[in-house]
Amino acid sequence: MTALANLKLTNTRKPTQQPAIVQCRNKLAKRIWEQMELARAQAQGNTYTSKQLKSIVSTEGVRKTVEVQKRVKPWWFESDNGKVCVHIRYGSKVVELAKGKVTVELASREELVPTLDIIKSAVISGELDAQIEAVSGQLRAGFVRR
Template identity: 40%
Template sequence: MSILENLILTNITKQRDTSPEGTARQKLLDALALQSEAATAAMKGEMFIRRVGRWVDVDGTKEHKEVPVRFRPWWFKDEAGTVHLHIRYGNKPLELKPGKSVVTVGTMEQLVPVLEQVRQAVTAGELDKAIAGAVASRQRVLKKPATAAKAGKPAQ
């Protein structure tokens, strides 16, 4: 008897959300996971260093190495020591409700559970409007050609 005969074989492909909303949602989820990892390290008193793979030139040959890159935490403390959290898409803070873009967390111990709640809200699609607004503001605005050039007239 073959080993493959003992397995249950099917013809199913993995479902991925490749819509623009799904791609933006996944980007935000990845960023939230990174922030959660950094918050956990900060609570333990450890230094968080984000590393990415880059091709670097070493003695005339290119090598793939893990290099440290800049990391910006989304949280900050006010004068009273209260922790606040900006949810960002790219470098823009998301407006969670009209006129409100900051979540008041309280203490550092509460930061990871709040990030988990935000992750659940993103997964449920509650922040899709805010993400769409951030995506729209990041898109480049193309200049329209001059009306003379449109009509085929030479520009003077």
């Protein structure tokens, strides 16, 4: 029992639900992490595909879950002046990072991963909550029943 005596023991339970904005932050942070992995793989000359679970029904009517590869499209492109530009997507919508600004301009591809890491930390700390709320509202409006 001497090993446990050095630890601070509490009676805290794990929360059963997270606030909606925290779920949105986690979703966007995961997508940014995928973009970082894609950029690292392309820098090394490799390909990157993410895996996801998909439920399918066989011809016999049996439902089973299989792991499939998900294609990850890059969020960056090269502009007319030769600079690399990155935009952040939430679903199919581009997130407005500042008033009227949707892209981050970089001098080269070497700056891509550190820039995405900065944006990811901003998302996790809640700096982009208002923009995420606006974009998720636009996405939800497209699914309204008529």
